[in-house]
Amino acid sequence: MEASKVIHAIYTDDDVLMSAVKKVKAEKHHIEEIYTPFPVHGLDKAMGLAPTRLAITSFLYGCLGLAVAITMMNFIMIEDWPQNIGGKPSFSFLENLPAFVPIMFEMTVFFAAHLMVITFYLRSRMWPFKNAENPDPRTTDDHFLMEIPVHNNEAALQELLQETGAVEINIVEKDAH
Known part of the structure; x- marks a missing residue:
């Protein structure tokens, strides 16, 4: 050194x-x-x-969250264990889409926010127990x-x-x- x-x-x-x-x-x-x-x-x-290219990664993380939400809801509510909740049909994802919009939005925000924090800390080399460089x-x-x-x-x-x-x-x- x-x-x-x-x-x-x-x-x-x-x-x-x-x-x-x-x-x-x-x-x-x-x-x-x-x-x-x-x-x-x-x-x-x-x-x-x-x-910075952090905005691009944020968009990609949001897209990943949206894809996870769609896959999760389709599997849980349509394929694996369909349930009649409030008279909504459970045989089609598209017919239930209005009910799924809040979940898709929240998962998009959740993935973008949490993965951006992790990306920021890794990119800034700020991991736990690191000594300050100030x-x-x-x-x-x-x-x-x-x-x-x-x-x-x-x-x-x-x-x-x-x-x-x-x-x-x-x-x-x-x-x-």
Whole structure:
């Protein structure tokens, strides 16, 4: 495991952080990560991050839930053990479809929601008993931290970050995983 240097620039205002990100990206520096106490809208676009594909997976999970609901209701209520409930015929799925719509909706939402939470945690590498990777506990309260790798340009980076309004600049050794 090799260690590399990174600069941690700390900001106290999200608007100052946003303009700092734009200036740092304009100078062609790579921003490794930004830690914030709350979501900063537009930060992903300013950092140049690719759009997420989580919405596509959510749609697919919803389709899976719908398919499971249809299969489950058809097997239980039509094929396996048909019952006359309230005078409804039990020999056709399509004739009972209006009664099955709420179940299909709920299973679609159930599968999409639960599988999206699992996908988000796996994609974010946030599994149980994992140690926190937050480099500064103040970023959970009211500070913002921008992490930039250093490649023999410490002085220029420090000067640029000072100009952008950073209230604190630290050079730290970071373990590469």
